[in-house]
Amino acid sequence: MAIVKKKKVAAAAKATPESTKKAVKRPVSEGEQTPKKKKKVAAKKVQNGDTPAKKKVKKAKVVEEEPIEEVEKLQLMDDDDEEGLNELNFTQHDGSDDDLRDDYSDDDGKCHSHSRINGFCFDLDDDDLPIEKKSAALDKKKEKIMKEGEEELQLNIANQATFELPTVEEIENEMKSVPNLEIIKQRIADVIQVLGDFRNRRDPAKSRTQYVEVLKKDLCSQYGYNDYLMGKFMDLFPNGAELLEFLEANDNPRPVTIRANSLKVKRRDLAKNLINRGMNVDPAADWTKVGLVVYDSQVPVGATPEYLAGHYMIQGLNSLLPVMALAPQPGDRVLDMCSAPGGKTSHIAALMKNSGTLFANDASFDRCRAIIGNLHRLGVNNAVVCNLGGEEFAKIRPNGFDRILLDAPCSGTGVIWKDQSVKTSKDSQDVQRRHTVQRQLILSALDSLDANSPNGGYLVYSTCSVLVEENEAVVNFLLERRHCELVPTGLSIGVDGYTRFRDYRFHPSLSMTKRYYPHVHNIDGFYVAKIKKLSNAKMSKQAVLEKEKEKATQKSQKKKQAAEDNDSDDSGEEEEVTTNGQANGKSEKKKKQKKGADADESDDDVETAPMKNIGSGARANKKRRNQKKAAAKQAAVQEDDGFNTVGNIKRAKKPTQFKSKVPKRAAARTGAKSIKNRRKKVLAKQQ
Amino acid sequence: MRPLTEEETSLVFAKLASFIGDNVSMLIDRNDGDYCFRNHKERVYYCSENLMRQAACISREPLLSFGTCLGKFTKTKKFHLQITALDYLAPYAKFKVWLKPNAEQQFLYGNNILKSGIARMTDGTPTHAGIVVYSMTDVPLGFGVSAKGTADSKRADPTALVVLHQCDLGEYLRNESHLN
Numbered sequence: 065m066a067i068v069k070k071k072k073v074a075a076a077a078k079a080t081p082e083s084t085k086k087a088v089k090r091p092v093s094e095g096e097q098t099p100k101k102k103k104k105v106a107a108k109k110v111q112n113g114d115t116p117a118k119k120k121v122k123k124a125k126v127v128e129e130e131p132i133e134e135v136e137k138l139q140l141m142d143d144d145d146e147e148g149l150n151e152l153n154f155t156q157h158d159g160s161d162d163d164l165r166d167d168y169s170d171d172d173g174k175c176h177s178h179s180r181i182n183g184f185c186f187d188l189d190d191d192d193l194p195i196e197k198k199s200a201a202l203d204k205k206k207e208k209i210m211k212e213g214e215e216e217l218q219l220n221i222a223n224q225a226t227f228e229l230p231t232v233e234e235i236e237n238e239m240k241s242v243p244n245l246e247i248i249k250q251r252i253a254d255v256i257q258v259l260g261d262f263r264n265r266r267d268p269a270k271s272r273t274q275y276v277e278v279l280k281k282d283l284c285s286q287y288g289y290n291d292y293l294m295g296k297f298m299d300l301f302p303n304g305a306e307l308l309e310f311l312e313a314n315d316n317p318r319p320v321t322i323r324a325n326s327l328k329v330k331r332r333d334l335a336k337n338l339i340n341r342g343m344n345v346d347p348a349a350d351w352t353k354v355g356l357v358v359y360d361s362q363v364p365v366g367a368t369p370e371y372l373a374g375h376y377m378i379q380g381l382n383s384l385l386p387v388m389a390l391a392p393q394p395g396d397r398v399l400d401m402c403s404a405p406g407g408k409t410s411h412i413a414a415l416m417k418n419s420g421t422l423f424a425n426d427a428s429f430d431r432c433r434a435i436i437g438n439l440h441r442l443g444v445n446n447a448v449v450c451n452l453g454g455e456e457f458a459k460i461r462p463n464g465f466d467r468i469l470l471d472a473p474c475s476g477t478g479v480i481w482k483d484q485s486v487k488t489s490k491d492s493q494d495v496q497r498r499h500t501v502q503r504q505l506i507l508s509a510l511d512s513l514d515a516n517s518p519n520g521g522y523l524v525y526s527t528c529s530v531l532v533e534e535n536e537a538v539v540n541f542l543l544e545r546r547h548c549e550l551v552p553t554g555l556s557i558g559v560d561g562y563t564r565f566r567d568y569r570f571h572p573s574l575s576m577t578k579r580y581y582p583h584v585h586n587i588d589g590f591y592v593a594k595i596k597k598l599s600n601a602k603m604s605k606q607a608v609l610e611k612e613k614e615k616a617t618q619k620s621q622k623k624k625q626a627a628e629d630n631d632s633d634d635s636g637e638e639e640e641v642t643t644n645g646q647a648n649g650k651s652e653k654k655k656k657q658k659k660g661a662d663a664d665e666s667d668d669d670v671e672t673a674p675m676k677n678i679g680s681g682a683r684a685n686k687k688r689r690n691q692k693k694a695a696a697k698q699a700a701v702q703e704d705d706g707f708n709t710v711g712n713i714k715r716a717k718k719p720t721q722f723k724s725k726v727p728k729r730a731a732a733r734t735g736a737k738s739i740k741n742r743r744k745k746v747l748a749k750q751q
Numbered sequence: 752m753r754p755l756t757e758e759e760t761s762l763v764f765a766k767l768a769s770f771i772g773d774n775v776s777m778l779i780d781r782n783d784g785d786y787c788f789r790n791h792k793e794r795v796y797y798c799s800e801n802l803m804r805q806a807a808c809i810s811r812e813p814l815l816s817f818g819t820c821l822g823k824f825t826k827t828k829k830f831h832l833q834i835t836a837l838d839y840l841a842p843y844a845k846f847k848v849w850l851k852p853n854a855e856q857q858f859l860y861g862n863n864i865l866k867s868g869i870a871r872m873t874d875g876t877p878t879h880a881g882i883v884v885y886s887m888t889d890v891p892l893g894f895g896v897s898a899k900g901t902a903d904s905k906r907a908d909p910t911a912l913v914v915l916h917q918c919d920l921g922e923y924l925r926n927e928s929h930l931n
């Protein structure tokens with residue numbers, strides 16, 4: 065049932081070109097007689113025995129045939145020998161009324177133009193030549209046909225407007241059998257067309273959500289995504305045409321690109337060498353000085369002697385971007401938190417000219433091996449490779465780095481062409497897990513930055529995902545939790561990040577971050593944000609400002625007090641005492657502030673709460689309060705859609721470890737007691 | 752991470768000296784800061800003092816590499832150079848050999864060098880000396896030990912072994928996992 069409808073629709077959509085074709089064809093069948101008639105006329109003229117007046121007659125003929133020409137073309141092609149005959153005949157006819165003919169032909173031309181407009185011009189003068197009459201008749205026919213064609217076109221448009229939408233259930237049933245790709249493709253196009261001008265083209269009985277549902281199902285089956293991811297992409301690209309472009313781009317591979325290692329070789333020399341090896345390379349883009357694109361190669365790109373000697377690294381153009389945004393300076397202390405396989409890390413080292421220190425970290429040991437190999441191959445000797453969790457750096461080296469690159473682990477929705485399994489393997493759980501980790505990492509990264517470093521204090525956050533939950537939402541979360549601000553990335557290309565996405569509103573400065581799409585920039589989907597740390601306090605911006613205010617008020621109060629004391633007290637000894645007291649007070653306050661700065665934000669109010677009478681159940685109260693808080697947090701996390709910026713992080717459940725109830729020593733029977741007992745037994749036996 | 756013991760130092764320096772001779776001193780007395788050798792998990796790393804201090808803040812287990820790894824001590828306490836040391840061997844090498852383009856690949860696949868593959872060789876190379884292998888475009892490809900001196904190899908037939916393979920750049924691909 066549904067299929068039949070669709071076919072109709074398909075026909076309707078295609079009808080536009082077809083109808084015009086028909087319009088061309090039909091007159092041919094009707095106008096078949098025309099050449100024959102012409103022949104007869106010509107024959108008559110020949111009998112009259114008139115002398116030929118070639119040019120003029122020809123001219124007349126041309127004018128005459130003009131309208132017919134298009135219509136008659138096919139037919140004419142069939143019997144062109146006849147046509148040739150006609151022409152011959154014409155050449156011989158009426159030369160006697162030469163002058164008359166001349167005027168006539170001119171008139172004829174004019175008349176013709178008239179006839180095109182209203183078709184009645186010829187009826188006025190009765191003494192027309194029969195040929196002209198015929199041509200007039202043809203004109204009429206043509207006009208009629210044009211009208212018909214137009215009507216048909218109108219009809220088609222009407223048909224299109226009433227495109228009938230199948231229900232979701234119907235589509236699902238269709239999927240169970242073998243889906244017809246042609247029909248699905250057609251339906252996608254139709255639905256997108258309807259959605260493009262929804263008010264006029266919709267079926268009033270169907271709602272927009274129904275249309276969108278159908279579109280989603282079709283796109284999923286056409287491109288092989290799961291429902292969740294397709295929904296996300298549809299949110300990201302509300303424009304249907306762009307969405308299709310994006311999905312198409314996800315199936316096409318990006319060009320192979322390499323980065324010349326500026327520690328060892330210049331790009332120009334490298335290009336020359338590679339061309340000699342039989343590779344076809346070109347500078348990749350005008351915004352990079354080290355990128356080369358490989359069009360085709362007769363040798364494996366990853367195994368040339370140049371590659372082994374560390375003259376270049378195979379990496380996507382997108383991975384040049386975060387390093388360019390980071391802009392490391394020679395002598396900096398730089399951390400690359402998730403660095404495997406070392407492409408970006410070696411790029412950083414190249415920009416630092418092998419000076420300063422560069423920490424390359426990755427959480428996976430196996431991938432760390434690749435870092436070591438690549439860094440040594442590329443001649444980087446200022447790097448420390450370590451295999452730690454990213455969160456550790458905040459503990460190991462708090463405020464210990466000038467610049468940090470965090471290329472966070474992500475769902476990989478920007479590089480689907482590399483790994484098609486992303487299309488189906490990601491669900492909301494996966495993405496939630498990812499952005500939870502990303503939040504932990506970005507907090508830890510910012511905490512290990514040094515805000516007071518002379519030319520640093522920058523964090524670059526990047527992902528190869530296009531989802532907003534993993535990008536803007538994470539950065540926004542950081543902005544709310546820590547005292548930092550976004551700064552321009554300094555990249556010339558890219559789309560600005562979202563400040564508003566659906567019903568979520570982010571900090572307006574998020575427009576300074578950059579997004580990259582495969583269909584726009586022909587590089588992998590990517591996101592880059594550059595953040596400057598403003599103070600080393602582990603507090604939000606507001607808390608920092610409040611603290612500063614408090615400080616200022618305290619200072620002013622102290623000044624006042626001091627002034628009052630000076631006024632009231634005259635004796636020098638007492639003054640000393642007061643100053644001492646003040647000093648003590650100051651130091652106490654300082655301690656308190658330090659505590660406040662160190663403690664996490666959430667504990668702040670607890671910390672400052674009076675804790676004088678511990679025996680009075682204050683501890684129990686505190687415990688209860690904390691339990692309530694934790695419960696509320698967990699509840700909030702349950703409904704996390706990736707945009708909560710309160711900063712509640714879902715606690716990953718640790719797998720319960722098996723613990724034997726027998727103590728280890730007892731199990732091994734090497735405990736002091738057991739040995740003693742055994743010894744006793746042995747001794748007893750001996751005796 | 753710890754400084755090398757006396758024994759280890761002599762082993763490492765003897766090995767290095769077989770390739771770069773007296774230039775070993777250039778590795779220690781550098782005018783761009785203090786450099787040092789460190790033993791970490793039976794591997795010898797060569798790096799600047801500053802970098803070494805910074806690396807010390809990471810505990811033993813997760814610290815995988817710092818600076819440049821020169822080689823490792825085997826279980827029998829011999830010192831083996833690794834391909835990663837090439838960066839420091841190549842510029843100071845005493846004895847060098849240049850390969851013909853078609854022999855390049857043979858060497859990069861881990862094979863010894865025959866006389867037919869050699870385009871040039873440093874004069875006065877003795878037998879069993881450390882020798883660094885270059886391509887014709889002066890890109891260091893690896894190193895090995897000379898099986899025949901320059902004089903001997905001139906007289907040898909084209910299929911005779913001249914350089915015994917020790918390390919080559921192909922190892923970055925072949926056994927990346929053994930580099931640390």
